């Protein structure tokens with residue numbers, strides 16, 4: 001055994017966690033503990049997680065679901081797995097009713113001083129980059145992987161004149177987005193569909209945006225989505241995305257066992273971290289993708305349709 005192959009404490013811890021996660025009941029327990037920890041942490045920084053969920057449960061969601069769900073939609077195989085410690089991933093009420101609180105909690109530690117405002121700051125930084133790099137304000141916008149609409153609402157706020165559409169594979173997330181639209185008295189078009197085959201018309205958007213979608217995708221799906229975005233954009237239109245930055249120091253310094261835990265809730269993280277986004281965008285018909293780090297852990301990528 002050479003010095004470099006000697007097991008370090010971190011590697012051993014990582015290996016141990018991998019072994020634990022391979023045993024189903026233990027993985028279940030680990031996910032339960034991780035979930036309990038995140039809820040407690042959220043409530044400590046002022047996100048009333050359990051109260052938010054309790055309030056949302058009072059609504060008639062089945063009625064909301066019936067209005068939005070495309071019952072003929074065939075889900076891609078890669079989507080039908082556990083995500084974020086939810087057994088049925090994004091296809092559940094549990095994830096739909098908790099996702100807003102989870103976003104506030106997870107983004108609270110990006111900037112230690114921001115706390116509960118971390119999520120808002122992340123979205124503002126994205127829009128700052130867009131305002132600088134998307135030269136003509138878009139009139140028609142598609143938000144792919146819109147979930148419960150947090151990214152869609154911030155696009156509408158940044159471009160109040162624009163006609164905005166949000167698209168997602170989860171009808172449960174979309175039901176919450178639709179409910180929030182009524183609360184906010186906005187007119188957003190919600191589509192239950194897959195970002196790689198939207199069924200929307202050619203050249204019908206000035207901007208296709210994806211906020212925190214790509215780390216949830218295998219590489220093949222990501223490549224198909226770049227091509228679909230190119231088809232949907234008018235010539236000169238923009239594709240923009242915001243997601244984790246694999247080159248960020250924060251990830252390089254992350255102890256391997258913490259990374260292992262992160263991967264246990266994000267099944268395609270390795271594929272995302274090794275995807276050459278710029279090269280794939282060029283292959284799909286975009287020119288000069290620009291990558292801008294805009295948080296200690298995130299980057300924004302802007303590319304214009306040829």
Ligand SMILES: C[S@@+](CC[C@H](N)C(=O)[O-])C[C@H]1O[C@@H](n2cnc3c(N)ncnc32)[C@H](O)[C@@H]1O
Nearest residue numbers: 090145146147150151168169170194195211212
């Ligand atoms: C982390 S959430 C995105 C959050 C949201 N954009 C925001 O800013 O809060 C990822 C979303 O992408 C959706 N999604 C994953 N794969 C998809 C696909 N192929 N097509 C459409 N939506 C997809 C999931 O259902 C989930 O709602």
